[in-house]
Amino acid sequence: MNTPILQMRGITKTFPGVKALQDVTLDVNRGEVHAICGENGAGKSTLMKVLSGVYPHNSFEGDILFENEPCNFSTINDSEKRGIVIIHQELALSPYLSIAENIYLGNEQATRGWVDWRKTNLEAAKLLARVGLSENPITPVQHISVGKQQLVEIAKALSKEVKLLILDEPTAALNDEDSGHLLDLILHLKGQGVTSIIISHKLNEIRKVADAVTIIRDGKTIETLRLDEGQITQERIIRGMVGRDLESLYPDRDPQIGEEVLRIEDWSVQHPQDHSRIVVHNASLNVRKGEVVGMAGLMGAGRTELAMSVFGRTYGRAISGKVYKYGKEINTSTVSEAISHGIAYATEDRKQYGLNLIEDIKRNISLAALRKLVKGGWVDGNEETIVANRYRTSMNIKAPTVAAITGKLSGGNQQKVVLSKWMFSDPDVLILDEPTRGIDVGAKFEIYTIIARLAAEGKAVIVISSELPELLGICDRIYTLSAGHVTGEVPIAEASQEKLMHYMTKEKE
Amino acid sequence: MSALRESLSFLTSRLRQVGIFVALILIVILFQVLTDGILLQPQNVSNLVVQNSYILILAIGMVMVIIAGHIDLSVGSVAGFIGAVSGVMIVHWGWAWWIAIPACLLVGALVGAWQGYWIAYVGIPAFIVTLAGMLIFRGLTLITLKNQQITPFPEELRALGGGFLPDISGGTSVLEFLTVILGVGGTAAILFQAIKERRVRRKFNLENEPMAWFAVKTAFIALLMLIITFLLASYRGTPIVLVVLAALVILYSALMNNSVFGRHVYAIGGNLHAAELSGVKTKAVTFRLFVNMGVLAALAGLVFTARLNSAQPAGGTGFELDAIAAAFIGGAAVQGGIGTVAGAMIGGLIMGVLNNGMSILGLGTDYQQLIKGLVLLLAVGFDIFNKNRSGSGGGSTIGSRFKRKTSPPAGSESTTPVTGKPAGDSTEKAAASRNP
Numbered sequence: 001m002n003t004p005i006l007q008m009r010g011i012t013k014t015f016p017g018v019k020a021l022q023d024v025t026l027d028v029n030r031g032e033v034h035a036i037c038g039e040n041g042a043g044k045s046t047l048m049k050v051l052s053g054v055y056p057h058n059s060f061e062g063d064i065l066f067e068n069e070p071c072n073f074s075t076i077n078d079s080e081k082r083g084i085v086i087i088h089q090e091l092a093l094s095p096y097l098s099i100a101e102n103i104y105l106g107n108e109q110a111t112r113g114w115v116d117w118r119k120t121n122l123e124a125a126k127l128l129a130r131v132g133l134s135e136n137p138i139t140p141v142q143h144i145s146v147g148k149q150q151l152v153e154i155a156k157a158l159s160k161e162v163k164l165l166i167l168d169e170p171t172a173a174l175n176d177e178d179s180g181h182l183l184d185l186i187l188h189l190k191g192q193g194v195t196s197i198i199i200s201h202k203l204n205e206i207r208k209v210a211d212a213v214t215i216i217r218d219g220k221t222i223e224t225l226r227l228d229e230g231q232i233t234q235e236r237i238i239r240g241m242v243g244r245d246l247e248s249l250y251p252d253r254d255p256q257i258g259e260e261v262l263r264i265e266d267w268s269v270q271h272p273q274d275h276s277r278i279v280v281h282n283a284s285l286n287v288r289k290g291e292v293v294g295m296a297g298l299m300g301a302g303r304t305e306l307a308m309s310v311f312g313r314t315y316g317r318a319i320s321g322k323v324y325k326y327g328k329e330i331n332t333s334t335v336s337e338a339i340s341h342g343i344a345y346a347t348e349d350r351k352q353y354g355l356n357l358i359e360d361i362k363r364n365i366s367l368a369a370l371r372k373l374v375k376g377g378w379v380d381g382n383e384e385t386i387v388a389n390r391y392r393t394s395m396n397i398k399a400p401t402v403a404a405i406t407g408k409l410s411g412g413n414q415q416k417v418v419l420s421k422w423m424f425s426d427p428d429v430l431i432l433d434e435p436t437r438g439i440d441v442g443a444k445f446e447i448y449t450i451i452a453r454l455a456a457e458g459k460a461v462i463v464i465s466s467e468l469p470e471l472l473g474i475c476d477r478i479y480t481l482s483a484g485h486v487t488g489e490v491p492i493a494e495a496s497q498e499k500l501m502h503y504m505t506k507e508k509e
Numbered sequence: 510m511s512a513l514r515e516s517l518s519f520l521t522s523r524l525r526q527v528g529i530f531v532a533l534i535l536i537v538i539l540f541q542v543l544t545d546g547i548l549l550q551p552q553n554v555s556n557l558v559v560q561n562s563y564i565l566i567l568a569i570g571m572v573m574v575i576i577a578g579h580i581d582l583s584v585g586s587v588a589g590f591i592g593a594v595s596g597v598m599i600v601h602w603g604w605a606w607w608i609a610i611p612a613c614l615l616v617g618a619l620v621g622a623w624q625g626y627w628i629a630y631v632g633i634p635a636f637i638v639t640l641a642g643m644l645i646f647r648g649l650t651l652i653t654l655k656n657q658q659i660t661p662f663p664e665e666l667r668a669l670g671g672g673f674l675p676d677i678s679g680g681t682s683v684l685e686f687l688t689v690i691l692g693v694g695g696t697a698a699i700l701f702q703a704i705k706e707r708r709v710r711r712k713f714n715l716e717n718e719p720m721a722w723f724a725v726k727t728a729f730i731a732l733l734m735l736i737i738t739f740l741l742a743s744y745r746g747t748p749i750v751l752v753v754l755a756a757l758v759i760l761y762s763a764l765m766n767n768s769v770f771g772r773h774v775y776a777i778g779g780n781l782h783a784a785e786l787s788g789v790k791t792k793a794v795t796f797r798l799f800v801n802m803g804v805l806a807a808l809a810g811l812v813f814t815a816r817l818n819s820a821q822p823a824g825g826t827g828f829e830l831d832a833i834a835a836a837f838i839g840g841a842a843v844q845g846g847i848g849t850v851a852g853a854m855i856g857g858l859i860m861g862v863l864n865n866g867m868s869i870l871g872l873g874t875d876y877q878q879l880i881k882g883l884v885l886l887l888a889v890g891f892d893i894f895n896k897n898r899s900g901s902g903g904g905s906t907i908g909s910r911f912k913r914k915t916s917p918p919a920g921s922e923s924t925t926p927v928t929g930k931p932a933g934d935s936t937e938k939a940a941a942s943r944n945p
Contacts, residue, residue, distance in 0.1 A: 314786060336788040345786065353786055356779035358846050367776055368787040370769050378767045385713040403715045421787065 004068075005030040005195050006051075006164060011062035013043075013050055020046045021060070021219045028164070028212075033186060033196045035210035039241055039298075039466060043219040044199045045089075048166050052086040053079040066164070083163030087153045089172050093141045100124035100137035103156045127155040131185055146274055147178025154185065158194075165189065166197045171205060172300045175276055183209050201241070201298050203234050203505050215240035238505065242468060242497035249445060250473035251452045257476065258289030260327070261460040262343070262429045267321030269302075269309045269484075279305045279316060281484045287429060287460040292451060294471035295464040296500050297481035303464045304348055306481070307431045311345035312338045325428070339368060342428035346418050348437060348464070350411075354418045357407035361399055362388035364406050364417050369425040391420035396446060412443025419450060430454060433464045448474050468497045480504045528891065529840060529852065533859050540866030547869050548862070551744035554737065559671060559816065561861035562750040563588065563809040565854055567832035568839070569761050570805035572853035575836050576765075577798055578778045578845025579628065579635035582829050583642030584806040587620050589825030590646040591810030596659030596820030599666060606665045614807050620646065621803020622796070629795035643829070651822050660819035669753075670816025673746040684739070685746035692738025695755075696731050703727045750812055757805075762850045774798060778845030834881065835860055838888040859884065 008026040012019070021043045028034045038044050049055050051064060053073030064071040066082055073079045076086070093102045100121045109120040124137035133151045135144055141152060150170060157165055167186070171179040186196050186209055200206055206213060213232055215222040222240045225231035263286040271277040280302045287293045297303045308315035310323060312335030323332050325341055332338040338345075347353040355364055365388045366373055373379050373387070388402035395416040399409055406417055415435060422430060432451065436444045451474055455461050465471050471478050478495055480488040480503035488503030540548045547553055567584050574581050591613050598609040620642075627638045677687050707723060718726070741747055765771035773794045776784040785791050809828065814820050839856030841848030860881060867877045 311786075312788075334790075335786060336790060339788045347786060352780075353782045356776055356783055356846065358779050359775065363772065363775070367772070367784070367789070370772055374769060378763070379769060379772060381767060382709060382713065385715065389713065401715050 003030045004028065005066065007063075007065040008047075008051065009063045009065070011047065011050055011060060011064075013046055013055065013060040019219055021050070024062070024216065024219070024221045026214055026221065027224065028195060028197060031190060031193055031195055032211035033190055033198060033209045035206045035213045036197060036199045036216060037201055037206065037213055037237055037241060038216040039201075039468070042216045042241075044216055045168055046219075047216065048086055048168055048197070048199065051079070052076055052084055052166065054086075080160050083161055084166070085157035085160055085162045085164070086166040087150075087157060087168065087170065089169040091146075091149050091153055091173075093149055093152060095142035096140055098138045098140055099128070099135060099144070099152050099155075102141050102152060103127060103137075103159050105156075107159065123159070124155070127158050128152075130158060131155045132181070132188070145178070145276075147174045147181065150174065150178070150182055151185065154189075158189075162194060164195045164197065166199075168199045169299065170198065171200065171202065173274075173277075179205070201505065203237060204507055206237070207232065207234075213237060217241060234505075238498055238501045242501050251445070251449045253292075253452045253455065253474075255292070255455065255476050256290045256458075258458070260286050260288050261325060262287050263324040263327075264306075264310060265322045265324070267306065267310065267323075268319070269305055269316035270318040272315070272317050275317075279484050280309065283321075283481070283484075283486045285479050285486060285489075287462055289460055290455050290458050291477065292455050292461045292463060292475045294475035294478035295462060295481060296466075296468060296471055296478055296504055298466075298504050300483070301481040301504065302484040303481050304433055305484075307345055307433055307462070307464060308347075310338070311335065311343060311431065339425055339427075342426070343431070344368070344422035344425055344427035344429070345431045346415075346422055346433060346435065348434035350414055350418050355406050355414060358405065360403045360405055361392070361397065361409075361417055362402040365391055365402075365420045365424055368421050372424070387424060388420075391416075391424065395420050395423075395450065410443070412439040412446070415439060415443070415447060416450075419447070423454070427459065429460045429462070431462045431464070434466065435463060436465070436467070436470060444470075468500055471495075471500070472497065480506075482506050526840065526852070529838065529855055529859075529888070532888075533855055533862070536859060536862050536866070540862060540869075544866060544869045548866055549740065551740045553865070553869075554740045555744045555748060557861060557865050558741075558751050558754075559748050560865065561857060562748075562754050563813045563816075564828060564831045564835060564861065565754055565857045566757060566805055566809040566812065567828055568835035568853040568857045569757055569850055570802040571829075571832040572836040572839065572841050572848045572850055573761070573765065573774060574635070574798055574802055575833075575841045575843075576778045576845060576848045577774045577795060578781070579795070579798070580833065581624075581635065581639045581642075581799070581802050582833075583624065583639040583646055584802065584809070584832055585825040585828035585830075586643045586646035586650065587617065587803060587806040587825070588810035588813060588828055589650045589821075589823070590620070590653065591617055591807040592814035592820040592824045593650045593653040593659070593822075595666070595811055595814055596662075597653060599662060600659050600820075606663065609666070610669075610811060613811055614804050617803040617805075617807020617810075618800050619803070620806070621800040624803070625796040625799030628799060629792040635799075647826075650824070654820060654822050656822055658819045658821045662815060662818050666811075666815050667818055668749055668815070670750065670812050670814070670818075672749045674749060674752065676746055684742040688738060688742040688747045691747055691752075692734060692742065696734040696738070699734065700727060700731055703730075753808075753812075758850060758854060765850055770794065770797065775846060778847070780846070831857075831860055834885045838885060840892070842892075843889070856888075 004027055006026065006028040008024065011021050011024040011026075013021040024043070024047055026036075026047070036044050036047070046055075050060050053076050056074045057072040066084065071079070071082065079086075094105065097105065103124045104120055109116050109123060121137045128135060128137060131151045131154050133148055133155065135148060141149060144152070154165070170182055174182065183205060186198065190196065198205075198209065210232065211227050212224055214224045215237065217240065225236060263284075265284045267280055267283045268278060269280040271279050283302075283306055285293070295303045295306075305315050309319050310332055313319055313333055314335065323330055330341045332341060332343065351357060356367070362384050366379075366384050370379060373384050375383070385402060391397065392399065392402055397409075397413050397416045397420070399413060406414055409417065419432075419435075435451070436447050439447065448470075451461055451463065463471065463475060472492070472495055476492050478490045478492065478500060479486055480490070480500055482504055487506045488500075490499060490503070537548065567588070571581060571584065594616055595609055595613045598604045598612060599606065604612070624638050624642050627633050628635045674687050676685050703723075707718075765774065773784065773789045776787070776789055777791050777794055781791060810825060813824060817824070835857035836848060836853045837843070837856065838859055839848070839852030839854065841853065863881055863884065864877060867880065
């Protein structure tokens with residue numbers, strides 16, 4: 001049984017400025033379910049993109065052997081021809097086409113250029129039976145739930161004579177019941193001889209289906225654990241995922257923590273489209289003056305969703321709960337209300353949600369508090385320039401002038417512009433969502449210094465981050481979230497990566 | 510020598526803005542030659558201003574709408590409708606012009622509020638709402654006029670279309686005094702403003718235009734102003750509508766650059782989500798934008814009606830296309846966030862000179878349309894080409910448009926934590942995310 005189907009050797013993939021994968025090795029045996037584990041940003045998805053040809057064979061180093069033959073994929077089509085099919089965490093179905101049409105999209109059942117609808121629907125029905133989905137193949141995909149859509153994706157993969165099925169966070173968007181069905185199906189397909197690679201960090205799922213687990217950390221393979229050797233245990237996986245030294249430097253802080261500034265109580269949020277999913281469950285937390293509070297959690301834990309729903313209800317629906325500032329309940333139902341109550345939220349995705357990339361630095365900095373610059377009904381352009389120059393100096397934004405277009409700045413400098421924007425709005429509470437994502441090490445230290453300075457100035461700071469060493473390096477207290485629940489609150493003195501990861505992967509009772 | 514090189518590199522960095530200006534001058538020279546000098550005869554210059562004034566008025570509102578990432582296809586019909594309303598008010602009901610004009614502008618505001626409501630608060634794309642508006646207000650024009658034109662209008666209203674400022678010299682001077690005073694005064698004001706701005710930029714250490722370029726540009730603009738002043742003054746003086754137009758251009762340029770409202774319009778067009786997350790009330794801004802467009806369309810309708818001295822069932826047909834073309838030729842970006850009022854004015858003048866020049870040459874509307882279409886295509890094509898070459902386009906227009914519409918992030922690892930990710934990635938992601 002232990003014959004290898006896939007061997008990846010010495011895979012190294014570099015993006016400008018970042019080594020995403022370094023000498024990664026992966027061995028998958030025929031007929032097994034192989035889980036890949038790692039923190040957010042460890043390189044799991046990148047590795048799968050390398051395997052499936054999303055990144056063409058000349059864009060990385062290393063060798064891939066599939067069924068003992070070398071692979072030189074230039075596109076996804078090449079890998080699909082060999083029987084390797086990847087299902088991304090964001091489903092790629094067309095909502096208005098029928099199930100059958102989606103299954104055969106790009107691979108239409110046609111004779112001489114004309115689609116054979118009878119054959120399409122009949123074959124689709126057979127595939128649906130294989131994945132255990134009892135839906136009419138002519139139903140439009142938008143009318144079935146996300147869980148069933150996931151099954152349609154798998155049916156689509158089966159239509160391509162799949163030998164190796166790769167599922168990238170397949171249950172991230174599913175509720176518990178649908179997740180269970182999906183895992184059963186993976187085991188069922190295993191019985192039919194389909195090998196699967198499943199990317200997941202839900203330890204209960206891994207325990208349920210995986211024959212082997214490969215752990216990736218910081219773009220490197222740590223180890224491969226095998227079930228038959230009794231190696232798959234929660235402790236072992238957590239140790240593998242976090243066993244990183246606190247290598248980056250963090251600025252020294254002498255926290256002066258004062259009264260409570262913001263308190264969130266019983267905060268619950270539903271998914272904006274899928275009403276059966278509760279993204280945040282009765283979350284309660286608080287932050288005090290001069291304190292840096294961390295929010296740790298794996299993908300789908302609901303950290304960003306919690307922050308954005310508090311900040312002007314910019315995420316989710318059916319939001320319930322209360323927000324108090326200095327003990328008094330406040331209304332944060334619009335962004336301008338939230339800003340006027342001294343709350344600022346710097347988004348994790350600065351390019352899409354944080355900056356106007358075609359505009360210059362000064363106009364980006366002034367946007368959130370433009371009214372502060374108004375004199376006699378008009379925006380005072382000179383004052384705006386003075387303000388922007390002040391932040392350029394104090395935040396060390398590297399740009400020739402404040403009239404430089406933000407789209408041309410580096411990630412770190414863009415982030416400093418975002419921070420400047422919110423500092424100019426003079427908030428009492430700053431929520432920073434992944435403030436160092438996509439930023440090089442040197443600029444990270446600068447961002448940490450700024451965070452430390454903000455806290456020293458008496459601001460209350462909440463930092464959402466996927467990098468545990470970062471949270472341990474800068475926070476005074478860390479909340480952990482898992483599947484929308486606050487699962488832990490750890491003072492920094494008691495916090496360790498293992499402990500946090502334990503809470504982050506804790507299943508709800 | 511280094512100054513020259515500096516100027517040249519600056520020019521290439523501003524190829525678009527400079528190019529459009531140079532294009533206008535080349536077109537003027539071309540037609541001046543082709544028409545044996547008729548184009549720049551005083552009477553024709555005066556006509557050119559009056560003939561294009563209503564398109565230019567529409568282009569002011571249109572460029573603002575386009576900067577916010579919308580479009581308005583209804584302005585021609587709205588202008589026609591307001592013309593009809595003014596006919597009923599003034600000719601049928603005998604209202605005085607000073608009541609009728611504000612009343613018409615108010616009706617225009619209501620029309621804009623109607624459309625703005627559907628676009629901003631209901632969320633129907635502006636293309637659809639204003640396409641419907643195009644039909645609705647054309648229909649209302651026909652109903653209001655009962656399919657017949659209304660004429661004649663009193664002298665006071667007609668002055669808005671074809672009138673001139675009074676000649677204070679009493680018609681004895683070769684050059685009309687008031688026009689000379691306004692023209693020279695305006696030129697001085699522009700020079701003063703340009704120098705002041707340059708000083709401020711230097712004071713705050715902002716990137717400045719190279720001195721040589723600044724001097725040439727400013728001197729050229731001043732010269733141009735003086736030539737136009739001379740031409741107008743040697744005919745019948747300053748058209749009233751030119752005064753209105755100049756006031757609007759100054760007001761709206763200031764509004765777009767230095768008011769909270771204008772800044773919010775650019776912010777919305779540049780990145781809707783970022784604007785929303787920065788506390789910009791995006792719906793209210795969009796709504797006001799369309800109310801403003803309605804008022805400007807009403808004003809254009811009044812000017813047009815006054816010029817023809819009649820309110821006609823087909824009045825204003827096709828104006829929207831000229832106004833949209835003016836905005837795009839003038840450098841507005843299809844995906845929003847970029848554009849200026851001044852640019853739209855130059856774009857409008859290019860269209861106007863083409864129209865006028867070809868008419869003098871006796872080319873029919875068939876060729877006029879053909880050539881105008883090609884000019885529009887070339888201008889925007891040049892833009893895209895330029896952007897792709899400089900590589901600062903930030904991905905495909907369609908892709909970035911798509912991205913904005915997708916729902917908020919779910920703290921995803923798929924957003925590869927890498928700054929320089931390939932541009933294709935984002936489009937892929939947009940295509941992959943769906944809204945069930």
